[in-house]
Amino acid sequence: xxxxIITLLIVLAxxxxxxxxxxxxxxxxxxxxxxxxxxxxxxxxxxxxxxKNANGTYSSxxxxxxxxxxxxxxxxxxxKTFYWMSSGYRVLATDLVVFKKVPLNIRASLYxxxxxxxxxxxxxxxxxxxxYFDGSEYRGPMYNVSINENLHYVYLRTDGNTEESYIDxxxxxxxxxxxxxxxxxxxxxxxxxxxxxxxxxxxxxxxxKGTVFQSLGLEIxxxxxxxxxxxxxxxxxxxYIPVKLLQxxxxxxxRYIRYGVIGKGKxxxxxxxxxxxxxxxxxxxxxxxxxxxxxxxxxxKVLATIKPNESPVITTSFLPNDTLQQLVYTNGVYKKTxxxxxEVQNDNLFIDYHETEQTFNYEKxxxxxxxxxxxxxxxxxxxxxxxxxxxxxxxxxxxxFTIPPITFxxxxxxxxxxxxxxxxxxxxxxxxxxxxxx
Numbered sequence: 440x441x442x443x444i445i446t447l448l449i450v451l452a453x454x455x456x457x458x459x460x461x462x463x464x465x466x467x468x469x470x471x472x473x474x475x476x477x478x479x480x481x482x483x484x485x486x487x488x489x490x491k492n493a494n495g496t497y498s499s500x501x502x503x504x505x506x507x508x509x510x511x512x513x514x515x516x517x518x519k520t521f522y523w524m525s526s527g528y529r530v531l532a533t534d535l536v537v538f539k540k541v542p543l544n545i546r547a548s549l550y551x552x553x554x555x556x557x558x559x560x561x562x563x564x565x566x567x568x569x570x571y572f573d574g575s576e577y578r579g580p581m582y583n584v585s586i587n588e589n590l591h592y593v594y595l596r597t598d599g600n601t602e603e604s605y606i607d608x609x610x611x612x613x614x615x616x617x618x619x620x621x622x623x624x625x626x627x628x629x630x631x632x633x634x635x636x637x638x639x640x641x642x643x644x645x646x647x648k649g650t651v652f653q654s655l656g657l658e659i660x661x662x663x664x665x666x667x668x669x670x671x672x673x674x675x676x677x678x679y680i681p682v683k684l685l686q687x688x689x690x691x692x693x694r695y696i697r698y699g700v701i702g703k704g705k706x707x708x709x710x711x712x713x714x715x716x717x718x719x720x721x722x723x724x725x726x727x728x729x730x731x732x733x734x735x736x737x738x739x740k741v742l743a744t745i746k747p748n749e750s751p752v753i754t755t756s757f758l759p760n761d762t763l764q765q766l767v768y769t770n771g772v773y774k775k776t777x778x779x780x781x782e783v784q785n786d787n788l789f790i791d792y793h794e795t796e797q798t799f800n801y802e803k804x805x806x807x808x809x810x811x812x813x814x815x816x817x818x819x820x821x822x823x824x825x826x827x828x829x830x831x832x833x834x835x836x837x838x839x840f841t842i843p844p845i846t847f848x849x850x851x852x853x854x855x856x857x858x859x860x861x862x863x864x865x866x867x868x869x870x871x872x873x874x875x876x877x
Contacts, residue, residue, distance in 0.1 A: 463549065464549070465545055465548055465549055467541060467542070467545045468539065468541075470507065472541050472545055472546070472549070473509065473549070474549040474550070475511050475613075476509050476510065476511055476541060476546070477510050477511060477512065477513055477540065477541060477546065477608070477609065477612075478509075478510040478513070478522070478538055478539055478540040478541050478609065479507055479508065479509055479510060479538075479539055479541070480507075480508055480510055480522060480530070480536055480537060480538040480539070481504075481505050481506060481507055481508070481536075481537045482502055482503075482504055482505070482506070482535055482536060482537070483504060483534070483535050483536075483537065484504045484535060485501055485502065485503055485504050486501070486502055486535055487499050487500070487501050487502075488500060488501075488502055488524070488528045488529070488530050489528065489529070490526065490527040490528045490529060491527075500528065508524050508525075509524070509525060510522045510523065510524065510538065511523050511524070511525060512558075512612070513558065513609050513610075514529075514558070514560070515558070515559045515560055515561045515609075515610070516560035516561055517561075518561065519531060519532070520532040522536065522538060540607075540608050540609050541608070542587065542588040542589075542608060543555075543586045543587070543588060543589055543590055543608040543611060543613075544586050544587050544588070546608070546613055547586055547613060550613060550615055551615060552615060552616040552617070552618075553613045553614075553615070553616065554570065554572065554613065554614050554615070554616035554636075554659040554660070555570070555571040555572070555584065555586075555590055555611050555612075555613060556568060556569070556570055556571075556611065556612045556613075556614060556635060556636060556637055556659070556660060557569040557571070557606065557610055557611065557612075557635070558610060558611070558612045558637070559610040566641075567635075567637065567639065567640050567641065568633065568634065568635030568636065568637030568638075568639065568640020568641055569634070569635045569640070569641070570635045570636055570659065570664075570679070571584050571590060571592050571606070571611075572584060572616075572657075581594075581595040582594055582595070583595070588608060589605055589606060589607050589608050590605070590606040590608065590611055591603065591604075591605055592604050592605075592606060612637075612660075614636070614659050614660040615659070616657060616658070616659045617657070617658040617659070618656055618657065618658075619654055619656050619657060619658050619663060620654060620656065621653065621654045621655065621656045621704075621705055621734065622653075622654055622687060622688070622734055623651055623652070623653060623654070623668075623687070623688035623719050623720060623727055623734060624651070624652050624654055624663070624665065624680075624685040624686060624687055624688060625649055625650065625651045625652070625685070625686060625688050625720075626646055626647070626648050626649060626650045626652075626680065626684055626685065627648065627684055627685065627686055628648050628684055629645055629646065629647055629648050630645065630646050630680055630681065630684050631643075631644075631645055631646075632644050632645065632646060632678045633662070633678060633679045633680070634678070634679070635679060636659045636660040636661070636662035636664070636679040637660060637662075643678075646667075646678075646680075650667070651668050651688060651720050651722070651727075652665035652666060652667055652668065652678075652680065652685070653665060653666045653667075653668060653727075653734075655677060658682060659679075661681060661682055661683070662679040662680060662681055662682065663679070663680055663681075663682050663685055664677060664678075664679055665677065665678060665679070665680055665685075666678075668720070668722050668725075668727065669722050669723060669725060688719050688720055690717045690718070690719060690729065691717070691718045691719065691720075692717070692718055692744075693715055693716070693717060693718075694715075694716050694717070694718045694726075694728065694742040694743065694744065695713060695714070695715055695716075695742070695743045695744075695745065695746050695747060696710045696711060696712055696713065696714040696716065696737075696741060696742070696743075696747075697712065697740070697741050697742065697743045697747040698712050698741065698747070698750070698816070698835035698836070698837060698852075699711050699712060699816050699817075699833075699834035699835035699852065700737050700738070700741045700834070700835065701737075701834075702728065702730070702735030702736070702737050703735055703736055703737070704733065704734050704735040704736060705733075705734075706733065707735075708730070708733070708735055709834070709854075710730070710735075710737070710741075711816065711817070712747060712750055712816055712835070713746060713747065714730065715730075716728040716729065716730045716742075717729040717730070718742065719734065721739055724738060724739055724740075725737070725738065725739060726738070726739045726741075726742055728742070748838075750815060750816040750835075750836050751836045751838065751849045752813050752814070752815050753813060753814040753815075753836065753849060753851065753861060754812065754813045754814075756861050756862055757794075757799045757810065757814060757851075757859070757861050758779075758792045758793075758794060758799055758801060758862075758864055759781075759790070759792060759862065759863055759864045760862040760863075761778075763775065763862075763863070765781070765875065766781055766790065766863070766864075766873060766875065767873070767874045767875030768871040768872065768873060768874060769870075769871045769872055769874065770783075770788065770804075770870070770871050771783040771786060771788050772784075772875075773788065773789070773790050779791065779792050779793055780792075788804050789802075789803075789804065790802070790803050790804075790864065790865075792864060796812075797811065797812055798810060798811055798812060799812065799814065801859070801864050801865065803864070803865050805824070805825075806822065806823070806824045807821075807822070807823040807824075808820060808821070808822055808823075808853075808859075809821040809822075809823070810833075810851075810859075814833060814836070814851060815833065815836070816833050816834070816835060816836055817832055817833060818832065818833050819831075819832055820832055820833060820853050820854070820855075822853075822855055829855075831853055831854035831855050832853070832854050833851055833852070833853060833854075834852045834853060834854050835851075835852040836849055836850070836851055836852070837849070837850045837852065840858060840860070840866075842866060842867060842872065842873060847860035847861075847863065847866065848860075848861070849861055850866070855868075856868065856869060857869070860873075
C-alpha cells in the first residue's frame with residue numbers, strides 16, 4: 440500500500456500546476472486587460488451574434504453599436520478571421536467589426552512564464568501549433584524570442600545560418616509554461632507525434648502505447664515536450680504529448696556497474712565498478728538508469744544483475760612487448776628503430792616508452808602519458824601535451840576489448856577517452872586506431 444501512495448504522490452507532483460503569482464489584470468488603452476484576452480472590439484451598428492451549444496442548437500444575442508467587448512481567441516483559416524467573445528460567442532471579421540489587438544508584451548505581463556503558440560491556420564501546414572521558445576536543444580539549433588507589440592523570432596541554425604521572422608500578436612496564443620522534471624515517461628495510449636503543443640497542429644507518425652520518452656522539462660498548454668529515447672546523436676527529434684497520456688516510468692530493479700563508465704544525460708556522472716543503480720528502461724544497446732535522483736543513459740553491457748568481479752590490477756607488461764617490430768595506425772606505420780622506440784619513416788612521428796619503479800611512461804607523437812603503478816581503476820594518469828600537464832585517472836580496466844580482428848585483454852581506458860592494451864600501448868582514441876598487430 441505504501442508503494443502505491445508514493446507513486447501517487449510522484450504523479451501528483453508532476454502533473455499539478457503551480458498557482459500563478461502574476462496580477463490578473465493590466466491597464467491598456469484606457470481599459471483593463473485580463474489574462475487570456477487577445478484584443479477588444481466594437482461594432483459599427485447593432486448586430487446579432489451566435490454561439491453553438493453542446494447539443495447542436497444555436498443561441499444568439501444582440502450587441503449594441505459602440506459597446507466594448509473583450510476578445511479571448513482568434514481563428515484564421517480559409518481567408519477568414521473569427522473573434523471569440525466571452526460565453527462562447529463567435530464573430531466573423533467584417534466591416535461591421537472594429538477590432539484592436541492587445542500588444543503581445545501587455546498580454547505576456549499577466550503570465551509567470553509565458554509560452555507562445557502560433558494559431559494561424561492560413562500560412563502553411565507547419566505554422567499552426569508552432570511553439571516559439573528561447574534557448575537551445577541538445578545538439579540542435581538555438582532560438583531567440585523577443586516580444587513587443589508583436590513577436591520577433593530568430594532561428595540560429597546548426598549550419599551557421601540565421602532565419603528570423605515577425606509574427607503578428609493576433610497569430611499568437613499565450614499559455615503558461617511550467618517547468619517539469621526531466622525523467623522518463625511512457626504512453627498510456629497510442630498518440631500522434633505533434634510538432635507543437637496544439638491539437639490539430641503539424642504532426643508526423645504515431646507512437647504506440649508503452650513508448651518511453653525523456654521529458655525535456657517543459658509543459659505548455661496541457662502538453663509535455665519530450666524526446667523519444669534513442670534519438671541522441673541523430674537529428675534532434677522532439678515531440679509534444681498530452682500530459683494526460685503520460686505516466687512516470689517506474690523503477691524496475693537494482694543493477695551494478697561492471698566497469699567505469701560515464702553516465703550521460705542532462706549532466707554527466709563518472710560511474711565506477713560496483714556502483715549500485717536503478718534500472719528504468721532499456722532500448723537496443725542503451726539502458727536508462729537512476730542514481731542519486733538523477734537519470735542517465737549508459738551502454739546496456741555495462742550493467743550487471745549481480746556484483747561484478749574485482750578489477751584487474753596491472754603491475755607488469757603494460758608497455759609494448761619486445762617482439763613487436765611495427766605498429767600500424769591510421770596516421771602511419773611505426774617501425775621499431777631501437778629498444779623502447781618506434782618511428783614513422785620521413786615523418787616526425789614516434790612512440791617512446793620506459794618504466795620506473797613508480798610509473799609506466801608512454802609517449803606518442805609528442806603526447807606523454809604517465810601511469811602510476813600499480814594500474815587500477817581510479818589510479819592516476821598524467822597527460823602532458825604542448826607542455827600542459829593534466830591529471831586524469833583510469834576509468835576502467837576491461838577484461839576484453841575488441842578491435843577486429845583481435846581481442847585484447849585487460850585494456851585500460853583513461854578519463855581522456857583513450858585505450859591502452861598491455862603489450863601494445865596505445866590502441867584507440869579520438870584520432871587514431873591500431874590497425875596492425877605484427
